[in-house]
Amino acid sequence: MDAPMKFVQIIDFETDRIDEMRELAQQAEESAAGRSEGPTRRLVLRDRNQPNHYRVVIEFDSYDEAMRNSEHPDTTKFAEQMAAICTKPPTFMDCDAVDVTDFR
Numbered sequence: 739m740d741a742p743m744k745f746v747q748i749i750d751f752e753t754d755r756i757d758e759m760r761e762l763a764q765q766a767e768e769s770a771a772g773r774s775e776g777p778t779r780r781l782v783l784r785d786r787n788q789p790n791h792y793r794v795v796i797e798f799d800s801y802d803e804a805m806r807n808s809e810h811p812d813t814t815k816f817a818e819q820m821a822a823i824c825t826k827p828p829t830f831m832d833c834d835a836v837d838v839t840d841f842r
Contacts, residue, residue: 742800744835749794751820751828756784756792758823766816775806790825801834 785791798804
């Protein structure tokens with residue numbers, strides 16, 4: 739049987755309150771500690787040409803794990819708080835990781 743395919747969610751957002759966003763993300767990370775479902779990796783990117791524009795890439799072991807995480811009340815609370823800090827509503831892209839290469 740094949741292992742589940744890694745799943746990645748990309749969140750595209752704008753904010754002029756990035757320090758508050760970082761604090762919120764840290765609180766969410768602490769509340770998720772010890773839960774069996776949840777992200778395995780997070781990468782935060784800032785657009786060099788649009789300094790208040792960010793993308794967060796969140797990796798999960800599988801789509802099913804991501805959906806269980808999405809249904810958790812803490813995740814819902816985080817999403818609501820995150821949206822309140824954004825200057826426009828965030829957008830979400832759901833992706834299957836079809837190929838991953840580590841170069842180092």
